[in-house]
Amino acid sequence: MSSTPVRVAIVGAGPAGIYAADILSKADVEVSIDLFERLPAPFGLVRYGVAPDHPRIKQIIVALHKILDRGDIRLLSNVDYGTDLDLEDMRRFYDAVIFSTGAIRDADLRIPGIDLPGSYGAADFVSWYDGHPDVPRTWPLEAEQIAVVGAGNVALDVARMLAKHPEDLLPTEIPENVHQGLLANPVTDVHVFARRGPAQAKFSSLELRELGHVPDVDVIVYPEDFEFDEGSMASIHSSNQTKQVVKTLTDWTLKEPEELTASRRIHLHFLHRPVEVLGEGAVTGLRTERTVLTGDGTVAGTGEMHDWPVQAVYRAVGYFGSPLPGLPFDDVAGVISNREGRVVQADGEPMAGIYTTGWIKRGPVGLIGHTKSDATETIKHLVADVPALERAPERNPEAVTALLAEREVGHVEWSGWMLLDAYEQSLGEPHGRQRIKVVPREEMLAIIRGEA
Numbered sequence: 001m002s003s004t005p006v007r008v009a010i011v012g013a014g015p016a017g018i019y020a021a022d023i024l025s026k027a028d029v030e031v032s033i034d035l036f037e038r039l040p041a042p043f044g045l046v047r048y049g050v051a052p053d054h055p056r057i058k059q060i061i062v063a064l065h066k067i068l069d070r071g072d073i074r075l076l077s078n079v080d081y082g083t084d085l086d087l088e089d090m091r092r093f094y095d096a097v098i099f100s101t102g103a104i105r106d107a108d109l110r111i112p113g114i115d116l117p118g119s120y121g122a123a124d125f126v127s128w129y130d131g132h133p134d135v136p137r138t139w140p141l142e143a144e145q146i147a148v149v150g151a152g153n154v155a156l157d158v159a160r161m162l163a164k165h166p167e168d169l170l171p172t173e174i175p176e177n178v179h180q181g182l183l184a185n186p187v188t189d190v191h192v193f194a195r196r197g198p199a200q201a202k203f204s205s206l207e208l209r210e211l212g213h214v215p216d217v218d219v220i221v222y223p224e225d226f227e228f229d230e231g232s233m234a235s236i237h238s239s240n241q242t243k244q245v246v247k248t249l250t251d252w253t254l255k256e257p258e259e260l261t262a263s264r265r266i267h268l269h270f271l272h273r274p275v276e277v278l279g280e281g282a283v284t285g286l287r288t289e290r291t292v293l294t295g296d297g298t299v300a301g302t303g304e305m306h307d308w309p310v311q312a313v314y315r316a317v318g319y320f321g322s323p324l325p326g327l328p329f330d331d332v333a334g335v336i337s338n339r340e341g342r343v344v345q346a347d348g349e350p351m352a353g354i355y356t357t358g359w360i361k362r363g364p365v366g367l368i369g370h371t372k373s374d375a376t377e378t379i380k381h382l383v384a385d386v387p388a389l390e391r392a393p394e395r396n397p398e399a400v401t402a403l404l405a406e407r408e409v410g411h412v413e414w415s416g417w418m419l420l421d422a423y424e425q426s427l428g429e430p431h432g433r434q435r436i437k438v439v440p441r442e443e444m445l446a447i448i449r450g451e452a
Helices: 017-027 042-046 058-068 087-091 123-128 153-163 176-183 203-210 230-240 240-253 368-388 397-405 414-431 439-449
Strands: 006-011 031-035 073-076 095-097 118-121 145-148 189-191 216-222 266-267 271-276 284-293 300-306 312-315 342-344 350-358
Touching: 006 017, 006 087, 017 031, 017 042, 017 058, 017 266, 017 368, 031 397, 031 414, 042 058, 042 284, 058 073, 073 397, 087 095, 087 397, 118 123, 118 300, 123 153, 123 271, 123 312, 145 153, 153 203, 153 266, 176 300, 189 271, 189 284, 203 240, 216 240, 230 240, 342 368, 350 368, 414 439
Parallel strands: 006 031, 006 095, 031 073, 095 350, 118 312, 145 189, 145 312, 189 266, 216 266
Antiparallel strands: 271 284, 284 300, 342 350
């Protein structure tokens, strides 16, 4: 490697990619970093995966913004890897490439009826209410009773966004088309189903407590769903998070019927395993099997079935990664095949100069902050590999933007995002809101080009 900076591309400008860029920029090696993003706007999951009524989590954008605002990391948004540039192009311009494309698909829930009209993936719904430019502007909100399958924070987000009154979302950055869609929502009851017990729920204690403060929405739990085996007790004693979750849920069992006066309700059901979505031509119900804890925190079926009359089902059983052209992919885990961030081929040999970080590396587990330690591991290996990296033939930073121009790819740099950012904030200012998010891709690009 000559004395010129190591040329590194990072594909995916969400938290994982930005943290990786930041850590690499501070490593003991001279680098030139280009950060690619498929969408016109950066920040990935924080912008398009966190519910709008969670401004505390969305504040992570402030820290990510400061990293990119320094100017030592070049943002190239509105560039789609696999369409606008491929792996051969990347190797032409960069000595190393890190893929941090996240996981945006819903994991499968393989039960009969799951493909009926009225059955939805949580990821698609989240993308809609967060104003993702690649999903339709409308969402079919026609059901009065809804089932949400899952026992994590995404399930709580979906249930809360379905049950919350639209006017209570107005102080947030909710897009106008989403607010209008929610105004027509006739929902009265949202049922959340978890196949294991309260001590095995993956809710964060803060998110669960917030659920109890949604105006005119009651949270209802059922004492008969509260069972604790040895594994449950061990979890409660060893984890303060689990202890807080169980305490919050247990406190809700003590509510008297006369206290439940809200016009909308969220029901949390434990020890219910979904076995079939019911209906012919459309969802008319969900069938669950009562489960029982087996002693170690896992469950077994009892054969006792319950049918719940619902007109829509949302599966929130996890996200799943998508394969990327030219890269080995683990179809079972939904991740790029890798060893501690070094991408490996089918024979176990590393692909020279190719790395990964974030959910596409380890799967969709952990909170956003966990991506820092994940990126640190990947960058440690990249820095160790620097002496052996094969040099990219074209080292001028302007060569890649020239190729994008030649291919008529209207890439967006940091200054363009700043224009869109200011525009969204100006939309929100008259209403006392931090911003109102612009949704259509073409409108975003027109603002960035100064055409709006």
